[in-house]
Amino acid sequence: MATSNENANRELARLVPVASNGLLHRREFLNRALSFATAATTGLVVARAVPAEALTDPKWSLVNGAPIPPYQTPSKYAAKVVRTLANPNNLPKVSQSRTPHHLMEGTLTPNGLHFTIVHAGIPDIDPDQHRFVIHGLVKRPLEWRVEDLMRYPLVSRFAFIECGGNSAPLFSPTPIQADVQALHGLVSCAEWTGVRLSTLLEETGIDPRAKWFIAEGADAPHLERSVPLWKAHADALIALYQNGEPLMPGNGFPMRLVLPGFEGNMQIKFLRRIKLLAEPGMSYYEAQVYTEPLPTGKAYQFFFLSEVKSFITFPSYGFKLPAPGLYQISGLAYSGLGKIKTVKISADGGKSWATAALDGVPRDKAFTRFRLPWHWNGGPAILQSKAIDEKGNEQPTRAKFVAERGELATALSVMAFPNHHFNAVMSWAIDSRGEITNVYA
């Protein structure tokens, strides 16, 4: 039987970094607990600054607690885990709220924290009076009530939804110092339950001339986008439920279009109308807002996809590493083209890479959590993550990305969307004090 010393030596032998600057093998944390003895032997942990003391009953252990509320909300001690609001006073302009990914874990965004963008406030829609119609190049235009759709075969799937403008601050010529929430908070991931759009199109029938559909919302902007009809047959969903409960008002109650992997703005909330067409509708949002000007003077149109992407949520801007030692790097990866296959991590600004552990089984067009143990030696480090999806698409370096897509002439507000669909590798620099900054590396 192996002695604890032999076990420690064996684990020590395994703690060979797999990439430079302290990146350890992905199995160190996940498949086996890294024993404290081993970690201590190797100098990977330092003693906690506050020593343990004799335990007593705290006050909350000595009185009865509060009654159960009908709908529970987070602990008041988690009050900072909330969305940030770009337009809290509902001025006549777009309103955004961002998901606090740096304060969250796992892969599923709770409904209260799912990002929301509305262009003219959140509508108050009575589901009993809401009507949804499919018309245009169909054989039979049909109208449904919410209660009708509830009786259809329902399907559930996980899907991330990302605003085209997520991470847009990284188009700036100099790195904007802001946290993950500010930079990457316009993406969330939920389990959506609803009726396949293809099921409803079976009932309306499709005129063979139809190649596109437009979807329109019932809120004040009557927001409309054009979608290729193939997406309806592929995986478009008329969602009624979000993480098991009715859709949140800011996320489309009572029904929304979910187009897994496509730009968030196309996934029409408060859905009231779908019209099949031979040609795209060319609404303001696709003729202007969600086009992407290029350095050549031309602009991309019909971008549709959120391409493969990842970002590190810990360590990240706003945190400070208290002392050298063992940390777990954690982050999110996703691709609008399928499942995440691999995430690689660098601690030296992209010179060497280690393969991260993927937590759970990656899902199609949904968040995948990645993690990797890292021994910070107290020196400078630049952490990067690079995701690769099942189709072999790889996140580009920022240099490669801006060579094609361009870089802004001046840094704009972190809230501005001067351009969209940024998916390049991002970098967090850690200095010798443990301070973390956004850098271009």
Added chain:
Amino acid sequence: MSTHSGLTLIALIFAASAPALAADTPNLGAAISEQDVAEWNLNIQPTGEGLPPGSGTAAEGEKIYTVKCAGCHGLKGEGGLGPPLISNHPIRGIDEGTVVLSGYMPFASPVFDEIRRAMPWQSPRSLTDNEVYALCAFIFAGSGLIPADKVLDASNLAQIPMPNRNGFIVRFPKLTPPFKAP
């Protein structure tokens, strides 16, 4: 008559009256005519298809603009809380492309479409079609794209020459059904 042939008869009648009902879905949708969808059928195609009857001029549009639009879009359409509307200069780099409205959009139709469906911000759908034509005339005349005295209507709005008409590249041609914009 056997039960079996009776069912067959019912099936035949059913098939004859509604030949294309989807077999495996609930069929709970109510038939609705295009006429009954008309109030919601707002989209204007780049060809001008969908433009309603009516007309307007820049002079009429300026009066409406000053009262209902300038608060957000600026006295001269230069932008404010809302995006700038009046401009025709070419894009100068990726910073400003998406904020230059009529100098950037490939078609005139989205200007009518968006004003009619979404503006004014505080009271969408409150403008008459004549007022929407007039506001379009004000924006396009101010941007130098039509003569100041042009009467815009369904016959000519889609014909306005847009300077950035050929400025766009489809990002993923394989994912994008071909379309022949006018």
